[in-house]
Amino acid sequence: MLGCQDFCGYYEWTFHYLRRRWGQDAVRRLWAEAIGGESQRHYAESAAREGLRGLYKQWNKTGVEEVCDWTWTLDEEKNILRWDMRECPSKGFLLQNDLQADEDYCDHCMGWMIPLLDEARVEVIEHEHNHCGQCWGTMRSKDRAAEPLAVEGDIRQDRRWNHGYIHRWERGRPQPLLPEVCESSDPCEVLAAWFADVDSLTILGREIGSREVCGKILSQDRLITTGEVYADVLPSSVEPMAVLIEGGELSRLAARYLAVPAERRPLLMHAFLPRAPMLDFVSFGLPRPAPILPLLIRNGLYVHQPGGEAPDTLELLAMVAAALRKRIILVGVDVEKHPGVGRLVHTTI
Numbered sequence: 331m332l333g334c335q336d337f338c339g340y341y342e343w344t345f346h347y348l349r350r351r352w353g354q355d356a357v358r359r360l361w362a363e364a365i366g367g368e369s370q371r372h373y374a375e376s377a378a379r380e381g382l383r384g385l386y387k388q389w390n391k392t393g394v395e396e397v398c399d400w401t402w403t404l405d406e407e408k409n410i411l412r413w414d415m416r417e418c419p420s421k422g423f424l425l426q427n428d429l430q431a432d433e434d435y436c437d438h439c440m441g442w443m444i445p446l447l448d449e450a451r452v453e454v455i456e457h458e459h460n461h462c463g464q465c466w467g468t469m470r471s472k473d474r475a476a477e478p479l480a481v482e483g484d485i486r487q488d489r490r491w492n493h494g495y496i497h498r499w500e501r502g503r504p505q506p507l508l509p510e511v512c513e514s515s516d517p518c519e520v521l522a523a524w525f526a527d528v529d530s531l532t533i534l535g536r537e538i539g540s541r542e543v544c545g546k547i548l549s550q551d552r553l554i555t556t557g558e559v560y561a562d563v564l565p566s567s568v569e570p571m572a573v574l575i576e577g578g579e580l581s582r583l584a585a586r587y588l589a590v591p592a593e594r595r596p597l598l599m600h601a602f603l604p605r606a607p608m609l610d611f612v613s614f615g616l617p618r619p620a621p622i623l624p625l626l627i628r629n630g631l632y633v634h635q636p637g638g639e640a641p642d643t644l645e646l647l648a649m650v651a652a653a654l655r656k657r658i659i660l661v662g663v664d665v666e667k668h669p670g671v672g673r674l675v676h677t678t679i
Contacts, residue, residue, distance in 0.1 A: 338423045339431075346432035349628070361441030370442055377450035381471050382411040385452070389413065396420075401483045408477035409470045410455075414485040418463040425463065428605045428636040433624035434517075436461050437497065444502045454502050458486075460494035461621075462608055467499075492612040494602065495621050508620060511597070517624045522654060524572065524597050524620075528552045531651040533671070534570065535644060535663035536563055554651070556643045557583050560596070572597040574650070575619055576643050577609050584614040599650070603640055622650050629653040645670035 348357040376384035386404040393400055399417040404410075421436060423429075436459045444454055447469060455476060457467035466485045470476035485491055497515060498505040504515035512523035525531065534555035553570035560573045561582035573596045575583065587595060600609070600619035611618055626632035631649045632641070641649070644663055648671045651658045658675045665672035 336423075338420050339427065339429050341420075341438075342424060342429060342435045343431045345435065345438060346627070349432065350630075357438075358441055361438050362445040365438070366442035366446035370446060373443075374446050374450045377447070377452055382406060382409070382452070382469070385469070386411055401481070403479065403481050405477075405479050408479055409474055410468055410476050410479040411470070412468045412479055412481060413466060414481065414483050415459075415463070415465045416483075416485060416488065416490075418465065421461070421463045425604050428634075430604045430623065430627075430634040433627040434461070434497075436465070439465075440499055440504075444499075448502065454499060457499040458496050460491060460496055461602065462490065462494035464488065464490050464493075489610070490608075492610040493608040495600075495618045508617075511620075517621045518628055520620055521599075521622070521625050521650070525654050525656065528571070528656065530657035530659055531571070531654075532659040532661055533644060533647050533651065533663060533675075534559055534564065534661050535668075537662040537664060554647055556647070558643075561586055569594050570596045572599055574599045574601070574622070574643055574647050575609070575611075577607060580609065580611070580614050580616070584616050588615055601640075601646055604634070606640070622646060625650065625653045641670055642668060644668045647671075648674040 345357050345360070348360055373385060373388055376388040378384075380387070382404060383406065386402055389402055392398070393402070396419055398415065398419055400413055400415040403412045403414075424435060439459070440454070440457060447454060451472045452469050453472050455468045455470055457465070459465035464485050468476070468479065495507070495517075497507065506513050507515050507517060507520050511520050514520055514523070530552055532553050534553050536559055553568070554572045554574070555564060555570050557573055557575040557577075557579045560570065561579045564570065566586070569590060573583070573587075575598060587598070598611075598617060598619040599622050601623055602621050603623070623632065623634075626646075626649050627634075629652075631653050645668060648658055652674045660671065660675050663671060665675070
């Protein structure tokens with residue numbers, strides 16, 4: 331018999347299977363019709379009986395059964411029901427067991443909750459999650475306006491909230507992931523939009539010491555590189571299009587990034603691998619990076635192997651370029667040390 335979290339790995343794999351075989355609309359239908367429409371009908375029934383109070387009781391019952399580290403706050407005068415999740419047992423199970431078959435597990439919660447609650451005349455006013463096990467949200471009965479509700483245990487005041495990347499909903503609709511790039515909430519579309527105007531990408535490695543190579547670098551305007559190269563090696567006169575952050579270089583990277591005018595700054599990216607250390611970008615004054623795994627998984631270039639060795643940063647950069655259908659040029663990269671890169675490249679300098 332499966333425990334209350336053990337099924338989460340199968341759950342996530344099913345999401346991935348549907349996406350790969352039938353596309354994005356298929357997994358959204360699963361969330362709305364099979365999960366929200368069938369397995370979670372007790373929430374709609376609770377709302378029909380007692381409105382927000384019924385939902386408050388039902389989710390507190392679920393929290394006990396599933397050992398959720400969360401708090402639900404109900405203020406009927408203000409017409410607000412709020413939750414603050416400190417440690418999601420479902421996402422936590424995946425992180426602890428190094429599981430990531432699907433491109434975005436956390437989105438399934440809004441995927442079933444919003445259509446189910448809409449049927450019950452309840453609206454999700456706001457929701458955010460950081461893909462690391464922390465989230466919060468508010469909802470109201472649609473029959474009257476709601477008032478703001480402040481809570482002592484606001485998860486956004488917890489240091490763990492600084493981890494991950496944020497997906498946000500307002501009035502039941504997903505909001506742009508990086509509004510300065512495009513209006514989409516989909517990380518794959520964000521990356522495609524950022525690199526839309528280039529046909530090739532030059533991946534820059536550490537071996538760029540000679541004047542000849544530096545001259546070639548200065549002639550490029552399509553550079554992508556690693557956080558360490560950006561922070562420690564790349565001349566300050568050269569700004570790449572994008573930087574893939576590893577993690578150990580955050581202080582040095584932030585110093586360079588924040589010294590550059592906003593309009594010249596590169597797009598920051600990160601893999602957000604499930605077993606990798608969770609990084610606090612916010613405390614360094616950095617924007618949360620765009621995630622790359624959804625793009626790689628959707629395009630079949632990355633299959634996560636629990637307990638396996640992760641691709642190195644240069645290989646991940648090559649995968650990003652390949653997923654975006656860009657011609658790949660290497661500068662300062664030893665392909666013998668990085669064979670995974672060599673299998674994807676078109677030109678080496």
